[in-house]
Amino acid sequence: MTRFASAALMPLADAVPRLIAGVAPVAERALPSHAALGFAAAHDVIAERGWPERPTALRDGWAVQADAVTGASAYAPIPSLAPPVWVEAGEILPEGADTVLPPEALEGRAIVADAPVGDGVRRWGEDLAAGTRLLAAGTRIAPCHLLTLGAAGDGSVAVRIPRLALIAAATPLADALSALIAREGVELGERIDAPRTCDGIAGAIRSARADAVLVLGGTGPGRTDRAVAALALAGEVLAHGIALRPGETAAFGRAGGRPVLLLPGRPEAALAVFLALGRPLLAALSGVRMPEPEAGTLLRKVAATIGVSDVVFVRRRADGRSIVPRSVPRFAVESDASTPCLEPLGGADLALSHLAEADGAILVPPEREGFPEGTSVGILPL
Numbered sequence: 488m489t490r491f492a493s494a495a496l497m498p499l500a501d502a503v504p505r506l507i508a509g510v511a512p513v514a515e516r517a518l519p520s521h522a523a524l525g526f527a528a529a530h531d532v533i534a535e536r537g538w539p540e541r542p543t544a545l546r547d548g549w550a551v552q553a554d555a556v557t558g559a560s561a562y563a564p565i566p567s568l569a570p571p572v573w574v575e576a577g578e579i580l581p582e583g584a585d586t587v588l589p590p591e592a593l594e595g596r597a598i599v600a601d602a603p604v605g606d607g608v609r610r611w612g613e614d615l616a617a618g619t620r621l622l623a624a625g626t627r628i629a630p631c632h633l634l635t636l637g638a639a640g641d642g643s644v645a646v647r648i649p650r651l652a653l654i655a656a657a658t659p660l661a662d663a664l665s666a667l668i669a670r671e672g673v674e675l676g677e678r679i680d681a682p683r684t685c686d687g688i689a690g691a692i693r694s695a696r697a698d699a700v701l702v703l704g705g706t707g708p709g710r711t712d713r714a715v716a717a718l719a720l721a722g723e724v725l726a727h728g729i730a731l732r733p734g735e736t737a738a739f740g741r742a743g744g745r746p747v748l749l750l751p752g753r754p755e756a757a758l759a760v761f762l763a764l765g766r767p768l769l770a771a772l773s774g775v776r777m778p779e780p781e782a783g784t785l786l787r788k789v790a791a792t793i794g795v796s797d798v799v800f801v802r803r804r805a806d807g808r809s810i811v812p813r814s815v816p817r818f819a820v821e822s823d824a825s826t827p828c829l830e831p832l833g834g835a836d837l838a839l840s841h842l843a844e845a846d847g848a849i850l851v852p853p854e855r856e857g858f859p860e861g862t863s864v865g866i867l868p869l
Contacts, residue, residue: 496730498853499796503767505725506739510746512774513698515645520636523628526646526672527775532622532636537612542585544574546607549593550584553604556592564597571598580608625776627672649772650676652695654688655703660754664703667761667869671769688717692742698772699745701765704752706736714749718742730853732795733835734760755837759798762848762867780865783829783847789858791851799834800845801866803827829866845869 497505515529544550549571559565571593572581580587587607592600614635615621621635622628628636628644636644651673655661657680668675681691683705692700705714706727715738718724722742727749729737733756738749748765750757770777783803791797805827829849832841847866851857858864 496728496735496795497726498730499763502726502729502731502739503764506746506748506764506768507771510699510768510771513647513649513772515647517643517645520633520642520644523636523644523646524630524633525670526628526648527773528622528624528626528628529645529647529774530624531620532644534615534617534619534621534635537617538615538635538637539579539609539611539613542580542611543609544576544578544580544587544607545609546576546587546589548574548587548589548607549598550574550580551586551588551598552583553586553602553606556586556588556598556601559592559598559601561594561599564594564599567593567596567598570596623776625774627775647773648672648674649698649769650674650696651769652677652679652691652697652700653703654679654681654691654695654700656680656683660752660757661703663754664701664750664757664761667758668701668769671766672773672775673769683711683713685713685717685720688713689721692717692721692747695745697745699768700742700747702747702749703757704750706738706749706751708736714738718747718749722747729760729764730795731759731763732792732797733837734763734798735795737764739764753836754839755800755834755842758800758842758869759834759848762869763796763798763850766867780867781827782863783827783849783866785849785858785860785862785864786828786830788860789831789849789851789862791855791857793856794853796853797834797851797857798848798867799851800832800837800842800848800869801829802832802844802846803866804830826863827866829864 551571556565585604586602588600588602592598651668665675676697677695679691681687702714705712715724715727718740722740724738724740727738734751736751737760740747746768750760789799832845847868849864
């Protein structure tokens with residue numbers, strides 16, 4: 488990989504806004520609620536009705552009117568001319584019932600226990616009040632959202648699903664990128680293995696049926712690296728050389744009115760560029776609201792280069808134990824039990840055996856030389 492002089496590189500803080508400038512969220516489409524999982528809601532989703540719509544049982548038992556059984560006990564049973572109605576948890580209560588007694592409250596035809604009004608019952612609207620905002624626009628729909636979306640009306644949700652084309656040869660790295668893209672609520676419409684010539688890559692960029700294009704490999708100064716020249720042929724290059732380590736040779740531009748992001752061919756550099764530039768681009772296309780990153784505590788010191796944004800891959804360690812070789816000193820870091828400890832694995836030129844252990848990364852800003860052991864940092868998930 489080429490090493491540019493840092494003064495010639497575009498700072499990451501400038502590159503991200505320039506990449507997504509003018510990028511609007513894609514058109515919305517309606518999907519059944521169960522099919523919208525993982526995609527970003529196009530609008531606020533509001534509950535049109537209260538839920539449950541009628542009182543329901545919270546437990547298995549006998550549905551009764553509380554006033555009719557007040558004072559009932561084993562010493563003062565209340566005879567019942569007709570046995571109360573048995574209900575299962577989740578069933579609608581019969582007309583007039585407002586309480587569910589436990590199974591043992593009935594002995595023969597006598598009630599031997601009472602309960603206050605509403606005991607064992609979910610009243611109308613207690614799970615969800617009409618007018619409640621179920622989802623904010625830009626929220627990625629998670630499994631638990633499906634529990635409430637049925638109360639939103641017709642059972643469909645408007646979502647935004649960008650369509651992405653990946654120009655890459657069939658490699659394990661292309662497979663890994665495809666999997667990461669799918670987890671971003673994006674449809675990988677095409678994966679194109681174009682000839683690695685300037686005309687071949689340019690033709691693939693022009694013909695891709697997508698809202699954005701990613702090109703993997705060919706961004707460096709090698710004699711066979713043609714991706715940047717191909718982008719210039721197909722459209723325009725807005726930046727080549729980002730102050731990001733690894734990933735200095737990344738480039739981006741426009742072709743046919745669509746953003747095009749060029750990722751280096753080295754695995755650690757490609758993943759770093761995807762996290763730092765690709766993910767914000769996909770978020771802009773889907774209109775997603777980026778959540779606050781999960782925090783973690785560093786188990787070891789991380790060194791970085793002033794003037795460059797460093798991506799360091801990490802592995803979460805809930806138990807706080809290091810996974811580095813025995814020759815490396817191990818440290819005990821005290822942290823909140825709910826905060827994962829992070830084992831730094833490395834960044835530029837990271838061996839595949841270590842990169843395969845990563846489940847996230849951290850970004851060291853260009854004004855820092857790194858982070859000391861025990862620092863709390865945000866995690867970019869992989």
